[in-house]
Structure formats: C-alpha cells, structure tokens
Amino acid sequence: MTPTPTLATPVADVTPADAAFVAVNYITCEPDYRERYEQLFASRAHAIDRMPGFHHMHVLRPSADGQPYLVVSYWASEADFKAWMGSPEFLEGHKRGFDDIRRAKEEGRTPPMTSQFQTYAVISR
Numbered sequence: 001m002t003p004t005p006t007l008a009t010p011v012a013d014v015t016p017a018d019a020a021f022v023a024v025n026y027i028t029c030e031p032d033y034r035e036r037y038e039q040l041f042a043s044r045a046h047a048i049d050r051m052p053g054f055h056h057m058h059v060l061r062p063s064a065d066g067q068p069y070l071v072v073s074y075w076a077s078e079a080d081f082k083a084w085m086g087s088p089e090f091l092e093g094h095k096r097g098f099d100d101i102r103r104a105k106e107e108g109r110t111p112p113m114t115s116q117f118q119t120y121a122v123i124s125r
C-alpha cells in the first residue's frame with residue numbers, strides 16, 4: 001500500500017498518484033538569454049531532488065516566441081513546496097540564475113529574465 005505522504009516522506013516513496021500539489025514558475029527570458037537559460041537547466045543543481053515531498057519537475061519551452069518558459073514542479077503537499085522555497089536548497093538551485101540577474105542590475109542592464117509563479121491543486125488525473 002502507498003504510504004500517506006507527510007513532510008518527512010522520502011522522495012523515493014512519493015508515487016505519481018501522491019503528487020497533489022503543483023507549482024508553475026513562468027519565466028520570460030530576454031531573447032539573447034534563452035540559450036544560456038536552457039544551458040542552466042541542462043546542468044541544474046538538482047538540489048531540489050533532496051527535498052521531502054518533491055516528486056518531479058519539467059521545464060517546458062514555449063512553441064511561440066515571446067511566451068514564457070514553464071518550470072512545473074510536482075509535490076506531495078503545499079507545505080513541502082513552501083519548505084523548499086525557504087530552504088538553502090532553493091538558493092543552491094538558483095545560484096547561477098540569481099547571479100546573472102544581480103550582475104545585470106549592478107551593471108545597469110535589463111534583467112535577463114523575469115519570473116512569476118502560480119500554484120495549483122491536482123483535481124483530476
């Protein structure tokens with residue numbers, strides 16, 4: 001029987017059916033940053049993989065120009081997602097992207113990307 005997910009549920013014990021909470025980050029990149037953005041994800045930190053309740057994630061490239069990339073992460077619960085947002089793993093997983101933004105600001109350039117997130121409950125499969 002599948003164990004009930006809790007904050008302490010190890011990642012390996014969270015089955016697809018347990019992923020009840022989804023966070024979607026919408027990232028709009030400056031056109032000349034898209035290649036770098038995709039490279040960052042090709043070599044991402046995977047720090048999130050250590051978080052209890054994290055199930056899996058997808059990064060979706062938009063088919064149409066000017067539309068945002070989607071970073072879709074699946075969680076056992078909202079509490080697990082919030083714990084990651086406040087964790088050292090969140091900063092570890094964002095080090096290079098946040099550095100790029102900070103550098104652009106310091107040099108008076110337009111930030112290479114902007115981010116907005118929404119959260120969702122899974123209501124059907």
Ligand code: HEM
Pocket residue numbers: 023024025027037040041044045046047048049057071073089092093094095096097098101113114115117118
């Ligand atoms: C200013 C806000 C944010 C920006 C600019 C941003 C951008 C990025 C970039 C460029 C990466 C690639 C890794 C790297 O930096 O080397 C990354 C990783 C990631 N981002 Fe964000 N992000 C932001 C906030 C968020 C939020 C709020 C979420 C969730 C709703 C999210 C979800 C993820 C995930 C799941 C990863 C992979 C982390 C890992 O491998 O450990 N991001 N993000």
